[in-house]
C-alpha cells in the first residue's frame with residue numbers, strides 16, 4: 001500500500017486551479033489552500049476536530065442576517081480585520097490612523113447642521129461636545145468633507161441592535177465648513193460587548209477571552225480626491241483599551257475629554273486624510 | 283505615526299488566547315490564526331477581496347440545511363477532507379485504503395439478506411453483482427462485520443437529493459457471514475456532479491474546474507475492535523478518475539467489473555480492516 005503523501009494532496013488541489021481564468025483568484029486560492037493545508041498538517045487535525053470546525057462555520061453562517069454579520073465578528077476577534085486594515089491603510093506621515101469598520105454602520109444618515117445633537121431621545125450619559133477638523137496631509141483644510149458618526153447608547157447597544165431605540169439614534173452625518181471644521185453634541189461613549197450570543201461569543205468564552213470593546217465613537221470621513229478614512233476615537237482611561245476584543249485600538253486614536261465651562265466634556269480632534277491613490281479598477 | 287506592524291497584530295491575537303482552558307483548542311487556533319494571517323499578508327488581500335470572502339463564507343453557511351452541507355463540499359473540493367483522511371488513516375500494510383465520507387450518507391439502513399438487491403425500484407442501469415470479503419490485516423475473516431453501502435441512481439442523484447426516488451433506494455446494510463463474505467445486487471454506478479447550484483459550484487466554475495466525481499459505490503465497514511473503514515470502489519475506465527472534484531481516488535480502490543455468465547457484471551473485492559488503536563477519549 002502507498003504511504004500517504006500529504007504534500008501530494010496539496011499539490012493536486014493547487015494544480016487543479018491552473019485553468020482558472022481569473023489570475024488573481026487563482027493566486028489567492030493557491031495561497032489560502034497552501035496555508036490551510038499547512039495548518040491542518042501542523043495540528044494533525046483529527047476527524048472529530050474537523051467535524052467541529054465544519055459545524056462551527058455552519059453555525060456562524062446561519063447566524064448571519066440582514067442585521068447580524070457573524071463572519072465579520074469572527075474576522076474581527078481573530079485580528080483578521082485589523083490585519084486587512086493595516087495592509088490597505090498604511091497611515092503614512094501626518095495621516096490619521098484607521099481602524100475596523102465594524103458591523104454596525106447603518107448606511108448614510110441625513111446631514112445635520114454644525115453643532116447639532118445626534119441623539120433622537122434624551123439619554124442619561126455625560127454630555128459631550130465633539131469638535132473636529134478635516135484637513136489634507138499637507139495641512140490644508142478640507143471643506144465639504146462628509147463626516148459620518150455612530151456610537152452606542154449608554155446600554156452598550158446600537159440602535160440597530162435595540163428595538164427600544166429610535167432608528168438613527170446616535171448616528172448622523174455632517175459636512176465640514178470652509179475651514180474644515182465640524183461639530184456635534186452627543187454623550188460620552190461607553191464600552192460594550194460585541195454580540196456574544198452566537199458561535200463567536202462561544203468561541204471567545206472557550207478561549208478565555210472577554211467580548212468587550214473600549215468606549216469609542218465611529219467616524220467615516222470621505223472627500224473626493226482623498227482616501228476614505230474609517231476610524232474610531234477611543235476614550236482615555238477605559239479599562240478595555242489594552243484588551244479590545246477586536247484589536248482595534250491605536251495610540252493616536254485615544255483622546256481625553258476636557259471639562260467645559262458648562263460642565264459638559266469636550267473633545268477636539270484633527271483628522272487628516274491621505275491623498276487618494278490612483279485607482280484603475282472598482 | 284507608527285508604521286503598521288503586521289506581525290504585531292498576529293502576535294497580539296495569539297497572545298490573547300493564553301488563558302484558554304482547553305490547551306488543544308488553544309494550540310489549534312494559534313496554528314490556524316498564524317497561517318490565516320500569513321495567507322492574508324502573502325496575498326496582500328484588499329478590502330474588496332476580504333468582503334468577497336466574508337460574503338462567500340456567509341452564502342456557504344446559509345446554503346446548509348439538514349440535507350445539504352455546503353461547508354463539507356467546500357472542504358472536499360479544496361482537498362481538505364482528503365488531507366484529514368490521510369492524516370487519520372495511514373493505511374498501513376495490508377489494510378484497505380480509505381477515502382472521503384461525502385455528504386450523502388443517510389444513517390444506518392436495515393440489514394438485508396446476503397445477495398439481496400439494494401434497489402427499491404427498477405432502474406435502467408447495467409446489473410452488477412458485488413461480492414466482498416472483510417478480513418483483518420493478518421488475513422483472518424471477520425464475521426458479523428457491518429457493511430453499509432450507498433450509491434446514486436443512474437440520474438447521478440442520491441435518494442436524499444431526488445424526491446422522485448423512494449427513500450433508501452440504492453443504500454443498504456449487510457452483515458458478513460462466518461467466512462467474512464457479503465454480497466448484494468445493484469447496478470453499475472455512474473459518474474455524477476457534486477451539487478453545483480450553490481457557492482461551491484460557483485467557486486468551481488470561477489476556478490475553471492468541473493464538478494464531477496468518477497463513478498463509485500460508497501462503503502462503510504465497522505467491526506468491534508477494528509478501525510472503521512470509510513471508502514469507495516471506483517470503476518476502471520471512468521473519464522473522471524484523474525480529475526475527481528474531491529480528490530478522492532486512490533489506485534487501490536479502482537476495480538474492473540467482470541462479465542458474468544448471465545450477462546451482468548461482477549465485482550469481487552477483499553476489504554481488510556486495521557486493528558483499532560487504543561482510544562482514551564471519545
Ligand SMILES: [Cu+2]
Nearest residue numbers: 035038317320
Ligand atoms: Cu501557512
Ligand SMILES: [Fe+3]
Nearest residue numbers: 102104216218
Ligand atoms: Fe463600535
Ligand SMILES: [Fe+3]
Nearest residue numbers: 384386498500
Ligand atoms: Fe458519492
